[in-house]
Amino acid sequence: MLGAIIGDIAGSRFEFNNIHTKDFEFFHPDCQITDDSAMTIALMAAILEGDMQNEMSFKKTVIDCYKRFWTLYPQGGYGLGFSEWLESDNPQPYHSYGNGACMRISPAAVLDEGVRERVAKWATEVSHNHPISLAWVNLFVTAVSMVKDIPADDGKQYLRNMLQYTLSDEHSAEFYVNGIAKVHPGVFDETVQGTVPIAIKAVLEAEDFEDTVRTAISYGGDSDTIAAIAGAIAESVFGIPQSIKRACLRYIPVTMVSTVAKFHRRYPNFS
Numbered sequence: 196m197l198g199a200i201i202g203d204i205a206g207s208r209f210e211f212n213n214i215h216t217k218d219f220e221f222f223h224p225d226c227q228i229t230d231d232s233a234m235t236i237a238l239m240a241a242i243l244e245g246d247m248q249n250e251m252s253f254k255k256t257v258i259d260c261y262k263r264f265w266t267l268y269p270q271g272g273y274g275l276g277f278s279e280w281l282e283s284d285n286p287q288p289y290h291s292y293g294n295g296a297c298m299r300i301s302p303a304a305v306l307d308e309g310v311r312e313r314v315a316k317w318a319t320e321v322s323h324n325h326p327i328s329l330a331w332v333n334l335f336v337t338a339v340s341m342v343k344d345i346p347a348d349d350g351k352q353y354l355r356n357m358l359q360y361t362l363s364d365e366h367s368a369e370f371y372v373n374g375i376a377k378v379h380p381g382v383f384d385e386t387v388q389g390t391v392p393i394a395i396k397a398v399l400e401a402e403d404f405e406d407t408v409r410t411a412i413s414y415g416g417d418s419d420t421i422a423a424i425a426g427a428i429a430e431s432v433f434g435i436p437q438s439i440k441r442a443c444l445r446y447i448p449v450t451m452v453s454t455v456a457k458f459h460r461r462y463p464n465f466s
């Protein structure tokens with residue numbers, strides 16, 4: 196899923212230096228990948244290497260891959276809680292509902308129904324085992340896969356319905372009250388429920404992939420992660436122009452690019 200990586204790269208220089216316009220150089224020399232891309236690629240590796248039928252075994256592979264790609268790219272700006280998790284010899288889930296749950300999960304969306312939800316759940320539970328994270332991860336990977344092969348307008352309608360659903364009080368129990376969607380662009384909110392809805396809003400307001408990423412970044416807040424999540428959804432809704440795919444590759448470290456290439460060879464229908 197290059198969509199998440201491209202959003203992360205384009206948003207990287209604005210995370211702590213927000214911009215409130217869509218008019219900026221998309222791939223600037225100061226752009227770089229951050230933790231969002233490193234962990235997305237780590238999940239690609241886990242899907243390529245792991246046994247997706249076996250929970251214990253797959254979770255071990257996921258943990259190994261998150262750690263391995265963190266070692267390859269330790270400068271990614273990892274959150275405090277997740278940094279401690281990565282540094283631990285025996286990392287345990289810590290009930291996080293940070294947006295890290297969704298920023299890394301898009302590779303699971305390429306899998307077949309059933310496997311997809313299971314793998315997304317396992318890849319999340321190893322660290323972000325809060326029910327809010329699990330609920331949003333499930334909605335997110337389902338949405339990314341559902342809007343893939345339908346016209347963009349239909350995809351947007353699906354997303355609009357999903358957003359309405361998550362904003363509705365009657366479903367608050369499912370999201371454990373605090374997991375209800377929040378749409379407050381411009382506020383620095385690192386929760387998953389405060390990030391995914393804003394990413395969806397960007398897709399709904401945009402005309403194509405690049406416009407989605409620009410719109411997501413223009414909201415401010417946690418720019419690289421909002422753009423990564425929006426980019427993953429926009430990839431399915433609109434597709435990514437070849438020129439943007441090619442341009443993003445030069446930002447992916449050589450130690451990681453073969454994993455990305457292998458993943459896209461294995462799952463050619465995505466991206």
Ligand SMILES: [Mg+2]
Pocket residue numbers: 229230231271272419420
């Ligand atoms: Mg980041």
